[in-house]
Amino acid sequence: MPRKIPSETAMSPxxxxxxxxxxTISSSxxxxxxSSKNTYAKHPRHKRNTRECYLxxxxxxxMVMGIVLHAAAGFSSNSGWLINYPSDFQTSxxxxxxxxxxxxxxMPLFFMVAGYFAMLVIGKVGxxxxxQQRLLRIALPLxxxxxxxxxxxxxxxxxxxxxxxxxxxxQQAISHLWFLVNLIVYSFLLFICVPMxxxxxxxxxxxxxxxxxxxxxASFPFFVFPIxxxxxxxxxxxxNIPVVGMPYYLYFYFCFFVFGLxxxxxxxxxxxxxxxxxxxxxxxxxxxxxxxxxxxMPEGFIITLALxxxxxxxxxxxxxxxxxxxxxxxxxxxxxxTKLADxxxxxxxxxxxLVVAFVLVANYYFARASSNVNPFALFVCCMVVVFILSYxxxxxxxxxxxxxxxxxxGK
Numbered sequence: 001m002p003r004k005i006p007s008e009t010a011m012s013p014x015x016x017x018x019x020x021x022x023x024t025i026s027s028s029x030x031x032x033x034x035s036s037k038n039t040y041a042k043h044p045r046h047k048r049n050t051r052e053c054y055l056x057x058x059x060x061x062x063m064v065m066g067i068v069l070h071a072a073a074g075f076s077s078n079s080g081w082l083i084n085y086p087s088d089f090q091t092s093x094x095x096x097x098x099x100x101x102x103x104x105x106x107m108p109l110f111f112m113v114a115g116y117f118a119m120l121v122i123g124k125v126g127x128x129x130x131x132q133q134r135l136l137r138i139a140l141p142l143x144x145x146x147x148x149x150x151x152x153x154x155x156x157x158x159x160x161x162x163x164x165x166x167x168x169x170x171q172q173a174i175s176h177l178w179f180l181v182n183l184i185v186y187s188f189l190l191f192i193c194v195p196m197x198x199x200x201x202x203x204x205x206x207x208x209x210x211x212x213x214x215x216x217x218a219s220f221p222f223f224v225f226p227i228x229x230x231x232x233x234x235x236x237x238x239x240n241i242p243v244v245g246m247p248y249y250l251y252f253y254f255c256f257f258v259f260g261l262x263x264x265x266x267x268x269x270x271x272x273x274x275x276x277x278x279x280x281x282x283x284x285x286x287x288x289x290x291x292x293x294x295x296x297m298p299e300g301f302i303i304t305l306a307l308x309x310x311x312x313x314x315x316x317x318x319x320x321x322x323x324x325x326x327x328x329x330x331x332x333x334x335x336x337x338t339k340l341a342d343x344x345x346x347x348x349x350x351x352x353x354l355v356v357a358f359v360l361v362a363n364y365y366f367a368r369a370s371s372n373v374n375p376f377a378l379f380v381c382c383m384v385v386v387f388i389l390s391y392x393x394x395x396x397x398x399x400x401x402x403x404x405x406x407x408x409x410g411k
Contacts, residue, residue, distance in 0.1 A: 053330065053331055053333050054326045054327050054331045055113060055116070055326070056337070056338065056341045057326065057330035057337040057340075057341065058113065058322075058326040058330055059110075059341055059344065060341030060342075060344045061330075061337075061340070062106055062109060062113070063344035063348045064340060064344055064348075064387070065102055065106055066106075066347075066348050066351060067347070067351050067355070067383055067386050067387055067390070068098065068383060069106065070176070070351070070352055070355045071358075071379055071382040071383045072099040072102070072379060073099050074355060074356075074358075074359040074362075074379075074382065075095050075375040075376075075378055075379045075382075076095045094376060095375060095376065095379055104315065105315065105319055107179065107253060108253065108256045108316075108319050109256075109319040109322055109323065110179070111179075111182070111186075111253045111254075111257045111260065112256045112257070112259055112263070112319055112323065113260060114183060114186075114257060114260060115186070115256070115257035115258060115260025115261045115263075115264070116260040116261070116263050116264045117260075117264075118187065118190055118260075119190070119260070119261040119264040121133070127191045127194050130187070130190075130191060131188070131191050134184065134187040135184075137409075137410035137411070138183050139180075139184060140406070140410050141345075141409065141410055142177055142181070142184075144407045144408060145177055145349050145408070146173050146174065146177070149349065149352070149353045150169075150172060150173055150174070150175050150352075151169060151173075153172060153175065153353035153356050153357075154168045154172040154173070155169075156353075156356065156357060156360060157172065157360075174243065174245075176348075176352040177349070181245065182245075182250060182253055182254075185244070185250065185254075186254060186257045189254075210272055213266075213269050213272050216262070217316065217320075220255065220259065220312070220313070221308070221309040221310075221311075221312035221313045222309070224251070224255060224312050225305060225308070225309075227247065227248055227251045228308055231248065232304075237251075255312070259316070273320055273323060273324045273327075274324050274327045274328070276324075277325060277328070280317050280320040280321040280324060281321050283313075283317040284314060284317040284318045284321055287313050287314035287317060288314055290310050291307065294310060295307065342394075343390075343394040343399075345408075345409055346393060346394035346398045346408055346409065347387070347390040349408055350389075350390050350393050351386050351390045354386045354389055355382060358382045358386060359382070362378055362382075
């Protein structure tokens with residue numbers, strides 16, 4: 001994962017005109033709209049004016065997982081993040097596993113969902129309106145949060161670390177909101193390339209076949225090879241560029257974003273994905289074992305490429321497994337998950353500075369404590385406190401004050 005400190009309300013950046021949950025598509029003139037209409041008519045689960053509840057629920061869960069991830073990072077010996085434990089303090093290995101496990105799928109799956117809805121929305125409202133909405137729903141909250149929550153986070157960190165605020169803010173200005181920068185870049189690329197996706201080129205019968213679906217999945221990891229080759233010849237793909245971040249990860253997540261676009265254009269693939277769910281679980285386990293053994297092999301260019309293929313294929317299989325599983329488990333409307341999805345953007349925007357504040361308080365205590373505290377207990381306490389405060393921020397402020405809602409939700 002890039003920038004270890006990395007994902008919306010009813011009006012989220014990854015979604016459409018009304019929300020990420022906007023899973024409707026209206027009939028319209030023009031090839032793209034007529035094509036979408038015909039496709040949805042063939043697949044009852046994707047009828048026009050029907051909410052895809054499973055994606056709403058999945059989105060909400062993925063966003064709130066940010067609290068779990070960052071709370072675990074604060075108490076994980078593998079993260080090297082914020083906690084400064086006494087020398088004899090043993091961090092819970094369970095928290096290390098949580099941190100690594102969530103990292104393995106959360107953002108790739110999020111960008112798949114974002115790509116799916118981006119394609120749906122651009123087909124509904126057109127390229128110009130799509131870009132206008134992206135700027136309002138992504139760029140505005142990003143700018144506001146950089147000047148408020150992230151500035152506050154940098155300020156308290158500068159006091160704790162006794163460092164210059166300006167220098168620290170230059171490093172922490174974007175912080176966990178790096179994914180919004182990615183979405184802005186991807187949205188402009190989609191806007192430029194929309195003619196390729198909006199016509200019937202990607203909706204021919206042969207392309208929607210089962211055979212083609214599996215061929216696309218098997219060849220998907222090869223798309224990461226070009227940037228790896230650039231790295232091998234000396235291009236600094238792992239060096240941070242201000243604002244944009246690492247070129248490798250910008251490209252890496254773009255692959256998943258494009259896969260989401262293809263899923264929206266080929267709704268028949270969703271049926272194949274759902275019916276073949278056990279296969280994705282099996283391929284995930286198999287590729288995971290292969291990756292483990294390949295990591296022990298001597299380094300070399302061929303091994304690097306092979307390992308990159310297995311690693312990306314492993315992540316894709318896990319994402320497909322979770323997507324397909326959500327179609328079974330999260331398909332029914334649930335009032336609590338709906339509320340969570342509605343608040344998830346606000347929760348994610350504010351939660352990180354709250355986690356930092358909690359961790360710094362824990363650090364202050366450890367520096368003066370005569371006995372150690374169970375890290376898992378602190379982890380659970382951090383999650384609960386941060387979630388309650390974040391949700392209260394949405395319910396009591398963002399949802400009720402129109403100007404605040406515009407600044408932090410873009411609507």
